[in-house]
Amino acid sequence: MSPTPRPARPVRHPLLRGLQCLRCDALYPLALAHEGCPACRAQGVHVSLRASYRTAAETAGAPVPLLPYSEGFTLGEGRTPLRPMPGLAQRLGIARLAIKDESRNPTGSHKDRMSAMGVAQALDFGAHTLLLASSGNAALSAAHYAQMAGLACEVATYDDMPAAYVRALDAAGARRFSFADNAGRWGFVRERAREPGFFALTNHSLPALGSAPLAIEGYKPIALECLEQGGLPDHVIVPTARGDLAWGVYAGFRELLAAGHITRLPRLWAIEPFGRLARVLEGGALHADYPGLTDQFSTAGATVTFLQWQAVTASGGGAVVVSDDEARAARRLLAQSDVSAELCAAAGLAALRQLRERGAVAPESHTVLMLTADASRDPSWPDPV
Numbered sequence: 001m002s003p004t005p006r007p008a009r010p011v012r013h014p015l016l017r018g019l020q021c022l023r024c025d026a027l028y029p030l031a032l033a034h035e036g037c038p039a040c041r042a043q044g045v046h047v048s049l050r051a052s053y054r055t056a057a058e059t060a061g062a063p064v065p066l067l068p069y070s071e072g073f074t075l076g077e078g079r080t081p082l083r084p085m086p087g088l089a090q091r092l093g094i095a096r097l098a099i100k101d102e103s104r105n106p107t108g109s110h111k112d113r114m115s116a117m118g119v120a121q122a123l124d125f126g127a128h129t130l131l132l133a134s135s136g137n138a139a140l141s142a143a144h145y146a147q148m149a150g151l152a153c154e155v156a157t158y159d160d161m162p163a164a165y166v167r168a169l170d171a172a173g174a175r176r177f178s179f180a181d182n183a184g185r186w187g188f189v190r191e192r193a194r195e196p197g198f199f200a201l202t203n204h205s206l207p208a209l210g211s212a213p214l215a216i217e218g219y220k221p222i223a224l225e226c227l228e229q230g231g232l233p234d235h236v237i238v239p240t241a242r243g244d245l246a247w248g249v250y251a252g253f254r255e256l257l258a259a260g261h262i263t264r265l266p267r268l269w270a271i272e273p274f275g276r277l278a279r280v281l282e283g284g285a286l287h288a289d290y291p292g293l294t295d296q297f298s299t300a301g302a303t304v305t306f307l308q309w310q311a312v313t314a315s316g317g318g319a320v321v322v323s324d325d326e327a328r329a330a331r332r333l334l335a336q337s338d339v340s341a342e343l344c345a346a347a348g349l350a351a352l353r354q355l356r357e358r359g360a361v362a363p364e365s366h367t368v369l370m371l372t373a374d375a376s377r378d379p380s381w382p383d384p385v
């Protein structure tokens with residue numbers, strides 16, 4: 001087999017100026033690795049950084065949303081369909097419901113948007129290896145994108161990684177390192193990322209920060225796509241582990257608002273399998289451990305990030321806890337409408353029912369559910385009979 005030709009070096013967006021704290025706005029130089037904002041950490045708050053662009057006056061007239069690379073790396077991710085679901089909307093008593101079908105991305109999940117941006121950053125900084133801690137869709141996506149870009153990929157997984165993912169990672173030529181828990185996985189990635197040429201794409205900090213800031217920017221176009229494909233939603237419902245996707249969607253809408261393309265932000269709702277962010281919003285400590293067991297494989301984990309807290313509080317949304325049984329019932333309902341969903345994405349429909357019942361979603365409203373991936377690789381599928 002001939003080696004994959006190395007793609008052209010990506011072109012950084014001329015308006016990209018550095019990394020900026022999500023909480024205190026301190027500005028830092030662009031870098032391949034970061035440990036969050038040192039100023040906030042000194043105050044006991046672990047906060048990630050985001051891509052920072054030049055001032056509003058300097059960016060006036062630029063396309064929205066701004067992305068870190070004007071010429072990046074792509075395998076055709078994005079521009080996923082927005083599927084109107086009039087039958088389900090009627091059943092839930094709302095005017096409009098649509099599903100943003102991220103399963104239609106090249107490797108079958110929203111993670112491809114992050115992988116494309118992560119590969120661009122790796123190529124830009126001359127890195128040779130993508131590193132990540134994942135036992136699921138992020139691993140598969142990054143391994144495929146790395147392979148296509150001529151980069152190596154090392155993945156820290158759980159010991160009990162589902163066989164379908166093991167086979168897919170091996171086929172993509174990724175190296176697997178197996179660990180019993182998150183602390184082990186993140187420790188491995190943290191140590192490895194100190195070596196030259198290695199780029200950590202996903203979270204490796206405890207307390208958790210979130211994934212690489214430039215890579216998360218890859219989620220921002222979802223906001224523009226929703227607007228163009230179906231108009232401005234009132235609510236966006238997002239399956240959430242550490243909140244990369246929720247924050248990216250929030251940041252996309254925030255840029256549209258700042259540029260005058262919309263007049264308000266949709267309310268973002270983070271869906272979780274057991275109380276984590278929900279408990280923080282009720283007064284729990286941001287950096288506490290919130291363990292729980294779930295079959296919602298893609299949104300498991302015990303940590304809460306400042307990133308996700310900001311996405312829901314700044315947009316006027318919140319967190320909704322959906323049990324596995326509720327998610328399974330919602331998945332059966334989606335299947336009747338010819339929608340295949342991984343369990344945590346089906347949970348979004350159950351969350352919408354909860355939000356209707358508590359009056360947070362009004363009958364005249366327009367809601368978008370993020371369908372992060374279909375059921376085909378989900379270890380909880382098919383349902384036990």
Ligand SMILES: [Zn+2]
Pocket residue numbers: 021022023024025026037038039040041047
């Ligand atoms: Zn800060």
